[in-house]
Amino acid sequence: MDPVSSGDARRQRRATVEVKQGLRELSAQLTLLNRQVGARLALKDIDLDCLDLINSHGPLSPTALARRAGLHAATTTGVLDRLERAGWVSRDRDPADRRAVQVRALHDRNAELLGLFAGMNSSVDRICADYEDAELERFAEFLRRTADAGRHAAEELAGA
Template sequence: MTSKASSTAARGRRRATAEVKSGLRELSVHLTLLNRQVGGRLGLKEVDLDCLDLINAHGPLTPTALARQAGLHRATLTGVLDRLERAGWASRDRDPDDRRAVQVRALRDRNAELLGLFAGMNTSVDEICGDYENAELERFADFLHRTAEAGRKAADDLADK
């Protein structure tokens, strides 16, 4: 490859990478706005929804583990859990293996309500995915998982400073 072709390829790569980063920022903004709308409909704060999502994905969790994953102070998490319990989304139960420990678990009774509020986005994503081959979707999924992990690590690094 010539020096000029190499330089052109490098510029193209930088431009494409910048477009990916721009797309991720735009996606982040719009998902935040969607979560704000969903939270408003449910009477929950955005942080409550974030914690509920973590509990659904990784629970049951101890309050300490949830606070760590959510990047929240334990006192702040207490307020979040109080709101989630009052609204019927989560419960704090004694750990069956350690009576002194508490586990936070999601209550699934209202999941249909939550899924209904996200139905428009889920339908749109299904339609978008229909435009791609399985191998492409697998690459997108890998990219998104690796990018999410990079975001988690960056947040952890900032929290440690």
Template sequence: MSSGASGGGRSRRRLATEIKDSLRELSNQLAMLNRQVGSHLALKDVDLDCLELIGRHGPMSPSEVARRAGLHPATMTGVLDRLQRGGWVVRERDPDGPDRRAVTVRAVRDRSGEVFHLYAGMNSSMDDLLADYSVAELEVLVDFLRRTATAGHTATADLAN
């Protein structure tokens, strides 16, 4: 941490509290947005979360999706069944898998436009908001958000153990 990072006492604590409060509000707002998107697509929150993971990280085994989502494998089976019935994912035999029963799950690319369309308003708002920041400020935001995500991952893992 830089020497300036430790100064400011009361002001620093106030700003730190404001950041934490804003992150909680952001979390709530994004959860509400995701619920609305899921509702438009007839997907449960957990289904949308798993679809996002599969779409972002590419084809993976059901156990890998469960691990990334923090779900029990039995729960994952139900999620994947619903996503497959809805035409959102396909399960395919993994020719490189450890045995012939190995399966990978991949998102159906033809359906991704439906999801992107529902997030278009938020993405447009984010583009407008980010246009007001310099490259140096954006680098600080990227660093902060990555470190915040890592802290969240660590906290989640700690609670799971």
């Protein structure tokens, strides 16, 4: 291998290691932020995770929520019971199939939730302002692909 491509390969490996370290640190910091938000709202970590899934992908059936969250059905029932009691979600009959239930977020509390994430959202807005649109599109693609890789790895482990 010629020295130029060898140096390029080393730089690529170093940069890849730094990206992985950055993703681990980001994951840890977001976990801490979510814990603080959950504590302020009197929600368990898993409750906040499920609420986020319902807000992002809902309305969902309890089975679909359990699958997306990687939870057992009984665990999901407990989460939904707590979220419903606290006024975050409702379980309604599915209009397409009256025997089925759909879980939907009650959006009147979203302002409370968004307010707790306002500091982080403002910081990300300021960070993004330092980049060109094409760079941000590339970052967004990287994050989507990384999230897909994480989802795929979790599915493989769940199936093992």
